[in-house]
Amino acid sequence: MPRRRLSFSYLQLAILSGCFLIFSSFQLYTKSLIFADRPAFSEFNNETGADDLIVPNIIHFIHYNKSELNFVDYVVLKAAMRNHKPDMFYYHTDIVNFQFQGKYWDWVKKEEQLWSRIEVKYLEAPTEIFGQKLSEGWRFYHGGDIGRIRVLMQYGGIYLDNDAFVINSLDKYRKFECVLNWDENQFLGTQIIIAHKDARFLPLWLDSYRVYRPDLWYYNAGERPTVEILSKNPELIHRVKGDFGADTSISMNLYDNPAFNWRHLDAIHLLVNHRYYMDDNYNKTPVFDENTIRTYKYSFGEMVRQLLDIRPAISHSP
Numbered sequence: 651m652p653r654r655r656l657s658f659s660y661l662q663l664a665i666l667s668g669c670f671l672i673f674s675s676f677q678l679y680t681k682s683l684i685f686a687d688r689p690a691f692s693e694f695n696n697e698t699g700a701d702d703l704i705v706p707n708i709i710h711f712i713h714y715n716k717s718e719l720n721f722v723d724y725v726v727l728k729a730a731m732r733n734h735k736p737d738m739f740y741y742h743t744d745i746v747n748f749q750f751q752g753k754y755w756d757w758v759k760k761e762e763q764l765w766s767r768i769e770v771k772y773l774e775a776p777t778e779i780f781g782q783k784l785s786e787g788w789r790f791y792h793g794g795d796i797g798r799i800r801v802l803m804q805y806g807g808i809y810l811d812n813d814a815f816v817i818n819s820l821d822k823y824r825k826f827e828c829v830l831n832w833d834e835n836q837f838l839g840t841q842i843i844i845a846h847k848d849a850r851f852l853p854l855w856l857d858s859y860r861v862y863r864p865d866l867w868y869y870n871a872g873e874r875p876t877v878e879i880l881s882k883n884p885e886l887i888h889r890v891k892g893d894f895g896a897d898t899s900i901s902m903n904l905y906d907n908p909a910f911n912w913r914h915l916d917a918i919h920l921l922v923n924h925r926y927y928m929d930d931n932y933n934k935t936p937v938f939d940e941n942t943i944r945t946y947k948y949s950f951g952e953m954v955r956q957l958l959d960i961r962p963a964i965s966h967s968p
Contacts, residue, residue, distance in 0.1 A: 691827050691850050696888040699825035705846050707737040707824065708807035712797050714744050714775045714790045718752035721939045722922050723812055725954055730816045731764050732957060736808070742773035742801055773797055785864035792864070795871040798843060799856045806847035813920035814841045814894075815953065820916060828852065828887045831894035837872035838880060839896030841919045851886040854879050895919055898928070904950040905929045912949055920950070 694700075709730050719727070730736065741748075748770050750759070759765050776793045777784055784792050798809045808820060820842075823829045828849035831839035845852060855875045863869040880887065895901060895918030903910035904918070905925065912918060925932050935942050943954045944963040955962050 691846075691848065694827050696826050696828070696885055699888065701825070703821065703824040705824040705826070705844055706805065706807045707821075708740055708805060709734070709736040709738070710740045710742060710798070710801050710805070710807055710809045711812060712742045712773065712794050712801070712809075713812070714773075714794060714797075716743070717745055717749060719754035719758070721754065721937075721943075722920065724754040724757060725938075725957065726810065726812060726815055726920075727758065727764070729957055730810060731767070733816045734808075734819050734821070736767065739768045740771050740801075740805065740807070741768060742771045742797065744773060744775040746772065748772075773801065779859045779862055782859075782862040783864070784862075788864070788867065791867075792870070795840060796856070796859065798840065799852055802843060802845045802849070803847055803852045803856070806845060806849075809843040809845075811841040811919065813922045814917055815920055816917045817895075817912065818916045820844060823888065823890075826888035829890060830887050831890045831892075831896040832876070832880065832887070833891055833897055836897070837868065837876040839894060839919070840871050841896055842894045842917055849886075851875075851879065854886070890916075893917075898924075902928060904953070905931060905948050908948050908952075910949040912953060 711727075727739070730739070758768070775790060776796050777789065779796055801807075802809055808824075810816070823844045826844070827846050828851045829842075829844035831842060833839070858874050858878060859870050861870075861874065863874075866873075892900070893916045895912075895915045898921065900915075901919050901921040904912070904920065906929070921928065922938075926936070931948070935946055938946070938950075938954075940958075940960070943951055943958075944960060945951075946954075951962070954960070
């Protein structure tokens with residue numbers, strides 16, 4: 651090979667190598683900027699957790715297409731305040747210029763310690779995910795499943811379903827990267843999610859929606875992330891078995907077992923939107939309020955009366 655051509659080849663190689671080094675350095679620099687303030691979870695142990703609390707003490711609720719609280723919403727809010735005591739409650743809503751309406755918001759306003767912790771955040775209700783239109787009938791439910799992931803990726807904290815009743819403080823879980831109820835031989839529970847905003851599982855969970863099933867209620871929220879992600883990488887979360895009361899067989903004790911021992915749980919899913927087909931006593935008490943709860947003889951009545959300091963007036967009918 652002529653010396654001139656060889657020299658030119660060396661020159662090309664030197665230029666390409668220099669460009670590659672500059673590009674690699676730039677990538678490394680930009681990544682360092684992005685992750686400078688984030689903990690490195692690559693070697694994080696979700697069984698033992700961190701020495702300190704790493705999840706912010708913020709409780710998130712999502713209220714799409716809804717400005718009023720019902721009685722159970724109020725009870726859930728009160729339980730979280732009394733039994734956990736967060737620094738803040740973020741109410742995420744798709745309603746622009748949200749107004750606090752209804753008597754239960756009026757009750758909240760009268761409690762300074764509670765009212766001062768509430769902040770409303772606008773959260774658009776999604777209509778699609780990765781170019782796939784959400785189910786018409788389940789839009790707000792599937793949208794809420796997506797919304798909770800996005801909220802936690804933005805803020806971190808504790809997400810609660812609107813019928814997730816906190817029984818004991820959740821602080822002991824705030825030292826973990828991400829916490830979910832995942833009972834044996836079941837899919838993960840989404841009623842309570844405790845996570846750092848940089849938890850590794852959250853973006854993977856959201857990305858799993860690239861295969862979206864609008865015809866299935868719990869495929870994307872629970873089945874797919876359990877099978878495709880957690881079954882293969884269980885170390886991504888701190889796994890809670892039973893203590894969040896996510897199993898329906900546990901929840902239904904609230905409505906058919908007066909002697910149910912609920913106090914050992916950290917939380918329980920009230921299943922209020924499913925009572926109409928799961929609760930044999932539903933027709934006797936289809937709606938809970940401050941009046942019907944006084945005479946409700948099953949365990950949910952006891953829980954609420956204790957929480958709200960209501961004197962029982964037990965009758966012989968639930």
